Amino acid sequence: MLGTLLPVSGLYADTSTDSGSEQAIEQFLDLQVSRYAASIGSQDYHIRLKPLRDLPDCDEPLQKTLSDPEEPIGRLTITLECHRPQYWKARAKAEVEVFLPLVVAKQTISRRQLIKLDDLSLKRSNIAYLRRNYFTSPDDLIGQTSRRKIIAGKIISPKMVESPQLVQRNEEVIIEATYGAMTARMKGIALESGAKGNTIRVRNLSSNKEVFATVTGKQRVRTTF
Known part of the structure; x- marks a missing residue:
């Protein structure tokens, strides 16, 4: 069963006893990314956390803020805050990929061509920088007309097609x-x-x-x- 995208607040508390470790930050990211991925029908994602510098001691769980909590994909910044024994702030960087089977041109589609099922196929694709400019079902494109030439293997976006x-x-x-x-x-x-x-x-x-x-x-x- 796929999860849903839950409301995301600005701060997150970590219950890990080693809240400053890379593992704790990865667990935090995994929770947020898995929720987002599930909300768009995917369980296929990859998180790459850049190495962290040594962090000062903190007597309480770190507070964590995502730079883009609504769509935690692509290049992300995680702001870390501590208030005891003294206040400090640090930032971690991560690259997040989420994959979906997207509609691509099976073969080159000519300009002004009426699109048929045989013109389309699905390809596992990283959506991190597509910002929902894609199709996940060939049915959404059948009967549309191409606005320009679309080369084979190209992910088809709404701007490339129009209703006849x-x-x-x-x-x-x-x-x-x-x-x-x-x-x-x-x-x-x-x-x-x-x-x-x-x-x-x-x-x-x-x-x-x-x-x-x-x-x-x-x-x-x-x-x-």
């Missing part, structure tokens, strides 16, 4: 109008192009009035009266 234009400006469309339980269909002219879900202006050929309608399919829109 199902309605073109100045072409004839079918307007489906609903009023309560009643539905009427009539011919119209699209005054704007649009992809599925877009709201565009169309002219009703029966009344010659302009209305706003939502693109629902190829040369089809829906509006309400």
Whole structure:
């Protein structure tokens, strides 16, 4: 069962008797990273803590603050604070990798190409510096159109694709109008192009009035009266 990302406060108390050791800091990091990884559906991660200098003695568990507690991935700084016997502060550095199977181009995809399942594959990838600009399911890309050439093996980001234009400006469309339980269909002219879900202006050929309608399919829109 995957865990959930718990609310993270600014300070963390360590119950280890050797709170200044690398092992204690690694345990602290492992807890935070494992929670985050589980929240995005991963149990595949790696933590690399840079060697620490000798730390002064501390009579109480160190307080620890992550530089990015909400997304503890990539280059992180862990601030260590002690208040007894005297106050001191130090910083530790770490590199955190979290891996997910991400959608990549199986072969080179040409610009303006309609994407099919055969064009895609999954590849184990480090998401540390992708900031969620990726897809984890090929189903999210099928039927999309590439905005530019995508080379084989490249992780596909949302900026690389777009929904195809199902309605073109100045072409004839079918307007489906609903009023309560009643539905009427009539011919119209699209005054704007649009992809599925877009709201565009169309002219009703029966009344010659302009209305706003939502693109629902190829040369089809829906509006309400």
